[in-house]
Amino acid sequence: MTTLPRGAAAARHRVLRRRRAVAAAGAVSAGLLLVSACDKPTPKSTVTVGSSSVSSEAACGGEGDTLKVADIQKCLKDTKDLKTISVDPDETVRFGVDPDIADKRWTILMNGQQLSNDTKNTYRTVPGSVFFNAQYGAQGDSTIVTIKAGDGKKESEAATGLWSFKLKKDD
The missing domain is CATH 1.20.5 (Single alpha-helices involved in coiled-coils or other helix-helix interfaces)
Structure with missing residues (x-):
């Protein structure tokens, strides 16, 4: 009580x-x-081979503003500190992007040259052998692959962000 x-x-x-x-x-x-x-982080992109994957935020841009051509060229040449993943040429390489990137349309560049048409999908696959084939511009046992976010217009040359990765041939 x-x-x-x-x-x-x-x-x-x-x-x-x-x-x-x-x-x-x-x-x-x-x-x-x-x-x-x-600060709000930029959207991420991911490269997956088998059970291994690497992700990265934008190396250049990524906030939605269109990049100048000079900035794009400078960014494509800067290959220091890139995330690296080993690729068996018989494996499939999977590219995934955040929906924010997909909404603006995106494409895959190999050593600075367009490898695929732009898409609004968040996922794309490419045979691993492509990245080490001289026919596609590959040289040696490694290739720089870049995901380029567009401006939302189909087949546009404009870029709003770049995500680069180094693919190393796995023997």
Whole structure:
């Protein structure tokens, strides 16, 4: 049995409940403040071979603005620090992009040259042998593959983002 006067226990409970609600609201506000202070990451693209995959954010662009031709050329030549994946020529190479990239149409470039037509799909496959075949412009045991996001117009030359990967021949 409590020794508090009638109704005092209920009033005390209301105060505790109010404190918890204020603390919860403060925690939610602090969380939202932290999230809003962060930059939104660019969409990702992924290359998968067998059970291995590598993902990357845009090397250039990726925020939706059209890139200048000079910036595209500079970005395609910058092959340092690219994510690398080994490719058996008998395997299938799978390319996947975020829906944000697919909405703008995208294509695959091999060593800077267009390898595929643009598409709005989020997924595309290419035989691994293509990336090491001289007929397609391959030289040696590695190839630079770039995913180029367009501007949403079919067959447009404009680029809004580039994601590059190095494919290394697996013997």
